[in-house]
Amino acid sequence: MPKNEAKANKVNQTGLYWLGKRTEVERVILPFQVVETINESKTDREKAQRDLFTKQARDELWRNKLIWGDNKYIMASLLPEFAGKISLIYIDPPFATGADFSINIKLGDLKWTKEASVIEEKAYRDTWGRGLDSYLQMMYDRLVLMRELLADNGTIWVHLDDHVGHYAKILLDEIFGKEQFINEIIWYSPDNFQGNVNRYADNHNLVLVFGKTQGVRLQRVKIALDKPIKRDKRIWDKELGKVVAARDEKGKIIYETFTQKFADNVWTIGQSSVSKERSMEFLGYPTQKPEELLRRVVLSASNEGDLVADFFCGSGTTLAVAEKLGRRWIGSDLSKFAIHTTRKRLLDIKECQPFEVLNLGKYQKAKLKENGVSRYIDFILKLYRAESLSGYTTLHGKKAGRMVHIGDVDSIVTEREIRETVKECASAGVKSVDILGWDFEMGLHDLVDRIGDEYSVNIRLVQIPREALEVRDAAREEVKFFDLNYLELEHKLSGKTLTIALKEFVISNPEYLPGEVKEKVGKFTDYIDYWAVDFDYRNDTFHNMWQSFRTRKHPSLETKCSHIYEKAGKYQVLVKVVDIFGNDTNKMLEVEL
Numbered sequence: 249m250p251k252n253e254a255k256a257n258k259v260n261q262t263g264l265y266w267l268g269k270r271t272e273v274e275r276v277i278l279p280f281q282v283v284e285t286i287n288e289s290k291t292d293r294e295k296a297q298r299d300l301f302t303k304q305a306r307d308e309l310w311r312n313k314l315i316w317g318d319n320k321y322i323m324a325s326l327l328p329e330f331a332g333k334i335s336l337i338y339i340d341p342p343f344a345t346g347a348d349f350s351i352n353i354k355l356g357d358l359k360w361t362k363e364a365s366v367i368e369e370k371a372y373r374d375t376w377g378r379g380l381d382s383y384l385q386m387m388y389d390r391l392v393l394m395r396e397l398l399a400d401n402g403t404i405w406v407h408l409d410d411h412v413g414h415y416a417k418i419l420l421d422e423i424f425g426k427e428q429f430i431n432e433i434i435w436y437s438p439d440n441f442q443g444n445v446n447r448y449a450d451n452h453n454l455v456l457v458f459g460k461t462q463g464v465r466l467q468r469v470k471i472a473l474d475k476p477i478k479r480d481k482r483i484w485d486k487e488l489g490k491v492v493a494a495r496d497e498k499g500k501i502i503y504e505t506f507t508q509k510f511a512d513n514v515w516t517i518g519q520s521s522v523s524k525e526r527s528m529e530f531l532g533y534p535t536q537k538p539e540e541l542l543r544r545v546v547l548s549a550s551n552e553g554d555l556v557a558d559f560f561c562g563s564g565t566t567l568a569v570a571e572k573l574g575r576r577w578i579g580s581d582l583s584k585f586a587i588h589t590t591r592k593r594l595l596d597i598k599e600c601q602p603f604e605v606l607n608l609g610k611y612q613k614a615k616l617k618e619n620g621v622s623r624y625i626d627f628i629l630k631l632y633r634a635e636s637l638s639g640y641t642t643l644h645g646k647k648a649g650r651m652v653h654i655g656d657v658d659s660i661v662t663e664r665e666i667r668e669t670v671k672e673c674a675s676a677g678v679k680s681v682d683i684l685g686w687d688f689e690m691g692l693h694d695l696v697d698r699i700g701d702e703y704s705v706n707i708r709l710v711q712i713p714r715e716a717l718e719v720r721d722a723a724r725e726e727v728k729f730f731d732l733n734y735l736e737l738e739h740k741l742s743g744k745t746l747t748i749a750l751k752e753f754v755i756s757n758p759e760y761l762p763g764e765v766k767e768k769v770g771k772f773t774d775y776i777d778y779w780a781v782d783f784d785y786r787n788d789t790f791h792n793m794w795q796s797f798r799t800r801k802h803p804s805l806e807t808k809c810s811h812i813y814e815k816a817g818k819y820q821v822l823v824k825v826v827d828i829f830g831n832d833t834n835k836m837l838e839v840e841l
């Protein structure tokens with residue numbers, strides 16, 4: 249062999265290599281924001297407000313966590329509090345190169361395809377932009393963080409198929425160590441009918457199981473036998489050092505009837521529970537997995553009270569199963585639709601423990617202004633496809649004959665800000681303005697028409713979408729801007745009982761809905777997917793105290809709710825409506841009793 253070739257062939261470690269492989273993993277630790285708490289008791293809410301930030305108080309007041317965002321940032325940000333604390337991590341990352349984020353949505357009688365958002369497209373590019381090379385790097389970065397989050401006796405379960413399963417096993421060997429490998433579970437779903445003609449049908453996935461340390465044991469689950477069998481009772485014979493048939497005092501073999509056996513590493517679980525419309529489990533999430541699969545995973549690798557995590561949670565199968573089995577849980581997904589689907593799924597579980605919905609948005613917003621206010625304004629104008637203007641105080645740009653004002657990144661758009669903008673429009677002889685903001689003062693919707701009439705200026709309030717935080721090139725990437733929806737409520741106080749009813753809801757951008765969907769809309773509630781009320785909002789987090797939402801089982805929405813207050817006083821009531829696009833509309837009421 250020529251000398252050079254011998255040198256090139258000299259490797260000092262067996263492993264998997266790909267173009268651009270990096271083994272240092274970025275750890276950006278960002279603060280989380282709690283955007284909503286769900287099912288929290290009144291005492292816990294008060295306790296949380298009293299001793300908000302002490303570690304002990306946080307531990308005592310554990311709330312399960314559903315986090316919206318890229319799991320790379322989420323996991324790094326969880327490390328300071330949760331390194332070495334998670335007993336079980338199950339992940340079902342995207343693993344088919346052709347997969348995308350467009351999802352068929354069905355709400356009541358309405359059906360349409362949700363296109364990928366900018367966040368989802370970016371994740372897709374990060375994952376598959378350079379084919380397998382970028383996929384492997386994406387997985388490597390995340391598996392390293394997961395290893396750090398796992399408890400010493402914890403296990404990781406990585407669900408894949410034959411596109412990438414073989415690569416992933418080598419990655420896991422590298423990150424966890426070959427000795428930590430425990431099992432390769434084959435999930436066999438014989439009812440997964442396909443049209444393969446020239447090859448065999450793909451009816452299995454694999455789940456690779458690794459321990460954080462050597463010798464971690466699984467609690468094997470038992471499964472029902474097709475029919476009971478009679479078999480000799482097996483016992484351990486100490487002297488012989490092996491398992492033998494048990495005998496009675498007369499030396500006769502003892503027989504027993506078995507109805508169950510320990511599962512082996514092939515789990516036969518049908519797909520129909522998640523793919524058939526008539527099944528109770530089916531949510532219409534394209535990659536949803538059966539609860540029975542996750543039930544076996546959770547029972548094998550955790551005990552009641554243990555912390556279970558799924559950082560690619562999708563429709564929330566792992567979290568729902570963990571909840572039903574009394575485990576604590578953390579879940580994340582970068583799709584807003586996945587987070588919303590999971591929230592509804594959990595709320596549908598009887599006596600679901602308190603949980604909170606979090607995100608990392610505040611930090612990303614601050615980053616937008618890092619290079620100065622004018623850069624920030626230019627960026628949003630470009631994204632909104634507006635041209636920039638100079639010489640005004642409050643007017644930043646112009647689009648299709650309308651002026652554009654851009655609200656600050658870290659504060660809400662107030663009535664005062666609107667008045668100043670509209671005044672400047674009036675004195676410049678301008679007749680219309682779009683006011684863009686991240687958040688708006690409560691109740692502005694009712695005010696803007698009045699302010700507009702006062703100055704003869706047409707005002708439109710436009711929501712800057714959170715997706716804007718993910719955009720790098722504003723001139724080329726596209727995000728959808730939605731006008732603020734219109735929500736009208738009716739409320740009645742009778743003694744200490746408050747009743748609230750939905751009176752009107754107008755989505756401002758029905759043009760984003762396909763024509764055939766629009767035609768089917770019969771009443772305003774068809775546009776609403778979910779609504780919730782905090783009857784005692786204290787200008788902090790939204791505490792969900794009542795909610796109604798549509799599911800396949802119950803496609804219609806309640807339009808009225810009531811609440812009995814214990815004490816007289818003044819209360820702020822915050823109503824949150826999520827429309828069929830997943831956008832929030834809030835409205836505040838003040839009541840005195």
Ligand SMILES: C[S@@+](CC[C@H](N)C(=O)[O-])C[C@H]1O[C@@H](n2cnc3c(N)ncnc32)[C@H](O)[C@@H]1O
Nearest residue numbers: 318319340535536537560562563565581582583
């Ligand atoms: C195969 S699905 C999971 C399905 C889930 N096991 C279930 O039963 O519904 C993969 C999920 O990963 C999410 N995802 C992809 N990249 C992500 C990332 N970087 N961070 C967080 N979630 C991500 C997708 O939005 C998708 O919901």
